[in-house]
Amino acid sequence: MKQAILKTWEQAKTGEDLTTAQGPLAGLKVLDLSIIVAGGTASSLLADFGAEVIKVERPGAGDPLRNWGPFANGVSLWWKVHSRNKKSITLNLATPEGQDILKKLAAQADVLIEGFRPGAMERWGLGPDDLQAVNPKLVMLRFSGFGQTGPYKDRPGFGTIAECMSGYISMTGFPDTAPNLPPIPLADEIAGVFGAMAGMMALYHRDTSGDRDAKGQVVDVSLFEPLFRLCIPHITMFDMLGINRERVGNDFPDAAPRSLYKTSDDRWLGLSATSQSTFERLAQAMGMPDLISRPEFKDNAARLENRDSLNDELQGWLGQRDLEEAMDQLIPSGGVVGPVYDAPQIMSDPHYQAREDIIDINDPELGKTKMLGIVPKFSETPGAVKHAGPNVGEHNQHIYGSWLGLDEGELADLTGQGTI
Numbered sequence: 001m002k003q004a005i006l007k008t009w010e011q012a013k014t015g016e017d018l019t020t021a022q023g024p025l026a027g028l029k030v031l032d033l034s035i036i037v038a039g040g041t042a043s044s045l046l047a048d049f050g051a052e053v054i055k056v057e058r059p060g061a062g063d064p065l066r067n068w069g070p071f072a073n074g075v076s077l078w079w080k081v082h083s084r085n086k087k088s089i090t091l092n093l094a095t096p097e098g099q100d101i102l103k104k105l106a107a108q109a110d111v112l113i114e115g116f117r118p119g120a121m122e123r124w125g126l127g128p129d130d131l132q133a134v135n136p137k138l139v140m141l142r143f144s145g146f147g148q149t150g151p152y153k154d155r156p157g158f159g160t161i162a163e164c165m166s167g168y169i170s171m172t173g174f175p176d177t178a179p180n181l182p183p184i185p186l187a188d189e190i191a192g193v194f195g196a197m198a199g200m201m202a203l204y205h206r207d208t209s210g211d212r213d214a215k216g217q218v219v220d221v222s223l224f225e226p227l228f229r230l231c232i233p234h235i236t237m238f239d240m241l242g243i244n245r246e247r248v249g250n251d252f253p254d255a256a257p258r259s260l261y262k263t264s265d266d267r268w269l270g271l272s273a274t275s276q277s278t279f280e281r282l283a284q285a286m287g288m289p290d291l292i293s294r295p296e297f298k299d300n301a302a303r304l305e306n307r308d309s310l311n312d313e314l315q316g317w318l319g320q321r322d323l324e325e326a327m328d329q330l331i332p333s334g335g336v337v338g339p340v341y342d343a344p345q346i347m348s349d350p351h352y353q354a355r356e357d358i359i360d361i362n363d364p365e366l367g368k369t370k371m372l373g374i375v376p377k378f379s380e381t382p383g384a385v386k387h388a389g390p391n392v393g394e395h396n397q398h399i400y401g402s403w404l405g406l407d408e409g410e411l412a413d414l415t416g417q418g419t420i
Contacts, residue, residue, distance in 0.1 A: 023050020024381040028203075031056055031105055032086070033093070034115030035063050037159065037185045038143045038223060040082050041192020042199065043113055047085035048374055049383040054105070054399055055083060055390075059090040059420060062392035075365045081372065083389030084361070089400065090393040090420050097419040099125050104404055107134045110216075111199050115143040118153045128218045139202040139216040141195050147222035159187035162223035167231045167245075174249040187227045194226040195219065251311075256303040257282075260340065261315050265322040268340040271314065276300065278336055285333035286317050363388040396420055 028051040032043040040055075040063070047053040057063050068078040092098040103126070106112055112131065114121055121127045121142075132138055142148055145157015163169050163186060164179075173180040198219045206214045237243040245253065252258040255274035263269055273279040276299065283291040291297050291313065296306040303310055318326050323339055330337050339345070346352055347370070357373045366388065374383040400406040400420070414420045 023048075023383050024378060026050040026381075028052065028111070029109045030054065030111045030113065031102075031109045032113045033102075034113050034143055036065050036115070037082070037188035038191040038221070039113045039115040039141065039195065040065065041189050042141060042143075042195035043086065044082055044084065045193065045196040046111070046199070048385065049378075050381075051111075053086040054109075054395070055086045055088045056091050056093075056102070056105075057088055057392055059092055059393070059415075059418060062088075062090075066392070072369075073365055080363065080366060080369070080388040084371070085384075085386055086390065087395035087399060088390040088393055089396050092419050093124055093126065095417075095419055097414070097417060101400075101404070101414075101419070102126060103131065103134050106131045106138055108403055109135065109138060110203065111139045111141060113141045113143070113195070113199075117156065118142075118144050118148045132216065136213075136215045137206060139199055139206065140218045141199050141221060142218060143191060143195060143221050143223070145223050147225065148220045157223055159185045159189075159191075159223055162187035162191070162227060166224045166227040167234060168227050171231070171234070171245045171247060173247045175247050177247075179247065187223050190226045190230065191221055191223045194229075195221045251307060254304075255300055256307045257310050257314055259311055259314075261311075261318040263318055263321060263323040263326055267323040269318060269323055269326060269337055270340060271318075271335070271337045273336060274300070278334065279303070281334040282330065282336075285330045285335045288313070288317065359385055361385060361388050365391075393420070 025046055028046065030043055030046055030051050030053045032039060032053055033056045034040055034043070043051075043053045043055070055063070063079070063083075065082060066076050066079045068076050070077055091101060093102060122130075128140055131140065144153070145161060146152040146155055160181060163181060166187065168186075169179045169181060172182075198221065202217050202219055206216055234245045237245065250259045252272075252274060257279070258272040258274050260268050260270055271282075273282040279297075280292050283289055291310075295302065297303050297310055321329070327337055327339070329335075341349070347358060352358055355373070355377075357375070358370050359373045360368055360370055362368050369388070371385070371388070374385065397408070397411060400411055406414075411420065
């Protein structure tokens, strides 16, 4: 039986009762060597749920994410949120001394995350073969623009390029305009989510295979493939039907109605009625039951064929009502609608508050500040936000002392050498 799945890593080591564990990943040790967003998203998710995440940064400079604005009190807000719950140490991986120290850290870790261009870790003597020689159970998450193999593997690649080459951007925007890039690092963040999930899969296999000698493995996460994976099913559509997905604005190409509509108070309402039952409920709630029986709207195929006409009908009805009035009339009858929110509206919404999706954190540099809460919600071992992103090397003494037994004199020597 796979009894290991009933325990956290902390329980496996100490016998601690599940109810007192600090999140489902308590006891999991993660080294995060990555920079910017993708790998940091993966480690952030793990840290939110109790993993001990050690952010390994360049001495002096730190992670380039620290230079992303906006800033408050001279501190990057991106960094404070993205690196919450993590500990920061500094280490120069380009030196033999730094490489030796990393191997000693990796010998005690469960997961190592890196985001260098393929081949960099190998040139430093820190590739999978090198690290798994000191820790066969280590799981390595390797993030890169195009993956560790293939003709593009040596190209530099950021999320923007991944968004373009995944096929996502070609479908985003209106037919008569240029494709639209998202205003967030979408490909990076999705790659981070896939990476965190993949890391858990690799650990599950390692710890539940029934083989005491089960090894860790290398997980190759490109930036373009996770977003490509979510663009369902455009490749199969082109292969089987010759359909090349085009931009359709706010509509959904395969079902109608689904779009944004402007209300009389100049606000925007999202509406989706992409199944027959939801469309019929919508028509009844609007007091327009004739929409159901009209041949041009009788089923999804007909509604797609006459989408512009249907959108005009819906816009005509919604344009005569303010947003609250429209929602009050549609939602009780099963209408699937919701307002387009900005940050102030999110912060004042009682549902966000009830779900604790926005929390207060006290930070030495920012003072009391709000940030995103924990997602998703666990019934027995919930995650928690313990602190915002740390200063560069804030935990050098603690980590190097507790993990490697280095004293203050040794740390001072390493600092003087530029190793940490």
